[in-house]
Amino acid sequence: MFRPSLLLLLALLSSSLCAAEPTPDKRAPLRLKAQEKAQIHAEMRMFLSVTQKIVAGVAANDMKAVAAAAHEAGMASAGDMPDNVRVKLPMPFKQLGHATHMAFDDLARDAESLGDANQALKQLGLSLDHCTACHALYRIETH
Numbered sequence: 001m002f003r004p005s006l007l008l009l010l011a012l013l014s015s016s017l018c019a020a021e022p023t024p025d026k027r028a029p030l031r032l033k034a035q036e037k038a039q040i041h042a043e044m045r046m047f048l049s050v051t052q053k054i055v056a057g058v059a060a061n062d063m064k065a066v067a068a069a070a071h072e073a074g075m076a077s078a079g080d081m082p083d084n085v086r087v088k089l090p091m092p093f094k095q096l097g098h099a100t101h102m103a104f105d106d107l108a109r110d111a112e113s114l115g116d117a118n119q120a121l122k123q124l125g126l127s128l129d130h131c132t133a134c135h136a137l138y139r140i141e142t143h
């Protein structure tokens, strides 16, 4: 009982010592004003909230709720991003953002017409690929 936990402690200690050197952040900075950052963050929280509703809807096999939630994050909501922010965003960022909205529209349409929970989860997975891809590429720097 004692020895394995001591080993675990040593392993944790040595890994935290190795992590003492901070890894440089390789994500590209988007230089935005605090207000513009807040607008991006607000859209992001909407994405997370929609993701939560889709997962809850799938778990309850309520495909109407899944479709309604996915629709909230579709192309119709892309217009919520003000032009002053949009013009500052690099093309790959805009393409990933566009692909994410489109993926939610696909999910909404198929959830409505097929009512297939597994298909919805598969499509949510594709949509989340865009989230992780973009998060790996960009960070916001305010000025």
Ligand code: HEC
Residues within 6 Å of the ligand: 040, 041, 042, 044, 045, 047, 048, 051, 093, 094, 096, 097, 100, 127, 128, 130, 131, 132, 134, 135, 138, 139, 140, 141
């Ligand atoms: C086109 C790029 C892009 C896509 C796609 C994207 N994000 Fe983000 N996300 C960002 C950026 C940039 C930030 C801010 C990072 C920073 O502040 O340095 C962010 C931040 C966030 C935050 C933190 C918000 C806060 O208030 O602190 C959440 C949550 C989040 N994203 C969720 C998601 C989810 C869920 C998806 C997919 C459904 C998604 N994002 C897709 C670029 C993206």
